[in-house]
Amino acid sequence: MPRIEIDVDRCKGCGYCIEACPQKILRAAEGFNKMGFHPVETFDPEKCTGCSFCAIMCPDLVIKVYR
Numbered sequence: 001m002p003r004i005e006i007d008v009d010r011c012k013g014c015g016y017c018i019e020a021c022p023q024k025i026l027r028a029a030e031g032f033n034k035m036g037f038h039p040v041e042t043f044d045p046e047k048c049t050g051c052s053f054c055a056i057m058c059p060d061l062v063i064k065v066y067r
Contacts, residue, residue, distance in 0.1 A: 002050030004042050007062040011039035017054035017063060023047045026054060 004026075011033060017040055018026045025047050028038040040063075042048070050067040 001046070002048045003066045004045065004048055004054065005064045005066065006040055006042070008039035008041070009034045010060055010062045011037060012060060013037040013039055014059065015040075016057040016059065020053040020057040022051060022053065023049060 008029070012035070013028055015028065018028070023044075025042050025044040026040050027043055029041040030038070033039045048065075050065055052065045055061075055063040055065050
């Protein structure tokens with residue numbers, strides 16, 4: 001089963017990964033990270049297909065997808 005790992009402390013919350021995800025399993029977290037941004041989080045990880053679109057779109061390389 002694919003798994004997404006997000007380095008929330010480095011995430012700037014740009015939202016590119018949220019828009020790129022065909023399964024729509026990413027969202028901005030309610031809380032803040034160390035830099036004061038709302039990082040991205042997964043809310044339905046079982047639906048992940050491992051496409052890696054989220055990781056490809058991330059300008060800061062904070063997302064890793066394991067298949």
